[in-house]
Amino acid sequence: MLSLRRRxxxxxxxxxMASILVGAFVLLTLIExxxxxxxxxxxxxxxxxxxxxxxxxxxxxxxxSERLYDPxxxxxxxxxxxxxxxxxxxxxxxxSMFDTTLKAPSSHSTDLTLRSMxxxxxxxxxxxxxxxxxxxxxxxDVSVAESLAALAAERQQTRRSLLLAFxxxxxxxxxxxxxxxxxxxxxxxxxxxxxxxxxxxxxDLTTSDYPQEVAPLVDDINELLARNRDIIARARRQxxxxxxxxxxxxxILRNELTVLNAQNNNMEASLDxxxxxxxxxxxxxxxxxxxxxxxxxxxxTDLSNSVDRFTRLFSSMAERDGKEMSTSCAPDLFIxxxxxxxxxxxxxxxxxxxxxxxxxxSLTAITREDGVELLIEDxxxxxxxxxxxxxxxxxxxxxxxxxxxxxxxxxAIDLLQxxxxxxNLEKSAALGGLAVRIFIPSKRRQSLAKAA
Amino acid sequence: xxxxxxxxxxxxxxxxxxxxxAEGRVVDVAHDGEEAGFLGSTEPYDxxxxxxGLPTRDGISILKEWRSEGLDFPVLILTARDGWxxxxxxxxxxxxxxxTKPFHMPExxxxxxxxxxxxxxxxxxLFEKGSVAFDTxxxxxxxxxxxxxxxxxxxxxxxxLIHNAGxxxxxxxxxxxxxxxxxxxxxxxxxxxxxxxxxxxxPDFIQxxxxxxxxxxxx
Numbered sequence: 001m002l003s004l005r006r007r008x009x010x011x012x013x014x015x016x017m018a019s020i021l022v023g024a025f026v027l028l029t030l031i032e033x034x035x036x037x038x039x040x041x042x043x044x045x046x047x048x049x050x051x052x053x054x055x056x057x058x059x060x061x062x063x064x065s066e067r068l069y070d071p072x073x074x075x076x077x078x079x080x081x082x083x084x085x086x087x088x089x090x091x092x093x094x095x096s097m098f099d100t101t102l103k104a105p106s107s108h109s110t111d112l113t114l115r116s117m118x119x120x121x122x123x124x125x126x127x128x129x130x131x132x133x134x135x136x137x138x139x140x141d142v143s144v145a146e147s148l149a150a151l152a153a154e155r156q157q158t159r160r161s162l163l164l165a166f167x168x169x170x171x172x173x174x175x176x177x178x179x180x181x182x183x184x185x186x187x188x189x190x191x192x193x194x195x196x197x198x199x200x201x202x203x204d205l206t207t208s209d210y211p212q213e214v215a216p217l218v219d220d221i222n223e224l225l226a227r228n229r230d231i232i233a234r235a236r237r238q239x240x241x242x243x244x245x246x247x248x249x250x251x252i253l254r255n256e257l258t259v260l261n262a263q264n265n266n267m268e269a270s271l272d273x274x275x276x277x278x279x280x281x282x283x284x285x286x287x288x289x290x291x292x293x294x295x296x297x298x299x300x301t302d303l304s305n306s307v308d309r310f311t312r313l314f315s316s317m318a319e320r321d322g323k324e325m326s327t328s329c330a331p332d333l334f335i336x337x338x339x340x341x342x343x344x345x346x347x348x349x350x351x352x353x354x355x356x357x358x359x360x361x362s363l364t365a366i367t368r369e370d371g372v373e374l375l376i377e378d379x380x381x382x383x384x385x386x387x388x389x390x391x392x393x394x395x396x397x398x399x400x401x402x403x404x405x406x407x408x409x410x411x412a413i414d415l416l417q418x419x420x421x422x423x424n425l426e427k428s429a430a431l432g433g434l435a436v437r438i439f440i441p442s443k444r445r446q447s448l449a450k451a452a
Numbered sequence: 453x454x455x456x457x458x459x460x461x462x463x464x465x466x467x468x469x470x471x472x473x474a475e476g477r478v479v480d481v482a483h484d485g486e487e488a489g490f491l492g493s494t495e496p497y498d499x500x501x502x503x504x505g506l507p508t509r510d511g512i513s514i515l516k517e518w519r520s521e522g523l524d525f526p527v528l529i530l531t532a533r534d535g536w537x538x539x540x541x542x543x544x545x546x547x548x549x550x551x552t553k554p555f556h557m558p559e560x561x562x563x564x565x566x567x568x569x570x571x572x573x574x575x576x577x578l579f580e581k582g583s584v585a586f587d588t589x590x591x592x593x594x595x596x597x598x599x600x601x602x603x604x605x606x607x608x609x610x611x612x613l614i615h616n617a618g619x620x621x622x623x624x625x626x627x628x629x630x631x632x633x634x635x636x637x638x639x640x641x642x643x644x645x646x647x648x649x650x651x652x653x654x655p656d657f658i659q660x661x662x663x664x665x666x667x668x669x670x671x
Contacts, residue, residue, distance in 0.1 A: 244505045244532040247553040248461045255467040309540045340537045347536025
């Protein structure tokens with residue numbers, strides 16, 4: 001879809017262009033009319049001069065050339081002409097007419113008539129004509145004409161100047177449109193930046209920071225984010241309630257069956273069935289938890305704090321088993337992942353590591369250029385080469401000699417995938433057993449952002 | 453040893469109480485958070501088994517309050533919440549161990565024994581002094597290798613004295629740890645239990661410090 005900025009630019013440009021075209025047309029018409037009017041007034045003035053001169057020299061029209069001093073009247077085809085003729089057909093012209101005459105109008109009006117016609121050289125001229133009767137009773141057709149070449153040149157010059165002016169006005173208009181668009185879109189840009197920042201710092205958007213037209217949208221976004229949080233919290237609470245509602249009765253059943261079994265009633269089949277129910281229940285609840293991950297909510301978790309919490313827990317668990325745990329974590333590491341989700345990942349993987357290690361496990365968290373890397377290692381048997389894919393399968397257990405559902409790793413993968421994070425199984429370079437390498441990107445990946 | 457069991461499910465609470473009583477423990481049951489908080493704050497328990505999802509008050513807040521009051525009895529969280537965050541939150545709030553439901557009774561019994569043993573600072577589950585041996589794992593007592601039959605009250609008295617071996621225990625303290633909350637605490641009956649135990653285990657195993665209390669020497 002066309003961006004708002006481009007829409008505003010195109011709209012602004014089209015509107016500026018239309019305004020300029022209409023403006024130019026109107027202005028040019030007005031100016032040209034004005035120029036022609038001025039030209040005509042000059043022509044009428046010269047016609048009046050000719051009439052005055054004729055009035056004083058009517059008996060000797062030849063002397064007119066001397067009375068009219070304009071050198072242009074003497075220069076052949078200068079573009080400025082006069083011509084008089086009486087009813088006897090005697091015609092007198094300016095020297096500029098050379099040996100030609102101006103074509104007489106079809107009607108010999110006594111009113112001053114202005115018209116466009118062709119000049120002595122066939123060039124366009126404008127003429128003023130009037131039939132006048134002098135005090136001595138003689139009647140004359142009096143014409144003055146002037147070439148339109150100068151007028152055309154003036155018009156051309158005016159057009160050029162106007163065009164230049166309008167180009168400048170157009171550019172200013174375009175710059176204004178860009179400035180206006182930027183000013184109008186600024187709150188939307190800020191909203192985009194603030195929403196992005198919110199992903200980083202988990203802060204609500206402040207409605208009063210935005211213009212009143214955008215404020216309702218900001219309220220809606222806040223409400224949407226809050227609703228997302230509520231949905232996830234409610235789903236988690238329901239999963240917890242369901243867990244409580246189902247696990248307590250199964251615990252009671254198990255205890256009853258164990259007592260009956262101890263009293264020489266064979267309850268093995270029932271206990272086996274209950275084991276299967278427990279395992280299925282554990283799996284389903286874990287899946288439900290993974291499906292309700294906080295990936296759809298913008299949160300930031302202090303990873304260093306979570307690493308500290310798990311170091312305390314697993315160090316004491318390891319110590320109780322005569323094993324050792326080492327941790328290395330940069331301070332103030334933050335990740336875009338819900339605390340419960342990342343802790344579920346770390347807990348499951350450390351639990352696996354502790355279960356399979358001989359003597360030692362380690363947890364390392366480091367900052368990478370575009371995210372955070374977690375490494376969980378042990379000195380256990382590791383995973384045979386080529387069987388990593390099998391281990392990554394849900395419930396995949398390569399060795400069932402130790403208790404477990406084989407679900408921890410699958411749950412960790414599900415949770416990490418919801419955030420666009422990666423998990424890889426490798427051989428530990430430091431401890432020799434299994435190394436689980438996790439990469440959590442600092443920015444939400446494109447596909448994830450779309451999905452969310 | 454007196455244990456507070458905070459569990460809202462009556463049937464499960466009864467099963468756990470039966471299990472622990474059979475091992476010579478005295479168990480008070482609280483069915484909601486308010487009652488659990490009150491009992492933990494006012495009665496001298498040797499350990500607490502705490503469900504997190506209790507009615508009226510959450511287990512974590514009760515635990516935090518106990519710890520802030522300086523109560524340092526061991527706490528085992530027994531809950532349906534099996535998420536790792538809940539687990540770490542529980543341990544960070546001051547719990548000593550965490551078990552999730554459904555669980556196996558023998559495992560719960562073993563964890564309780566281990567916690568009580570750790571509290572008394574002993575690592576060996578078998579206490580031996582002279583010809584008397586007391587197995588904290590099953591509350592069985594032998595004298596010169598021959599099993600001795602003890603009543604549950606006698607086991608409770610002996611167990612508390614052995615878990616606090618080397619320390620003088622007053623009659624009042626002993627009665628506080630062998631009777632349930634609403635039990636009849638007649639301290640004169642303590643003398644009766646001590647006399648019976650001396651008859652069964654020999655006159656020197658439990659010493660009487662006149663006017664002050666009783667003592668079992670450390671192994």
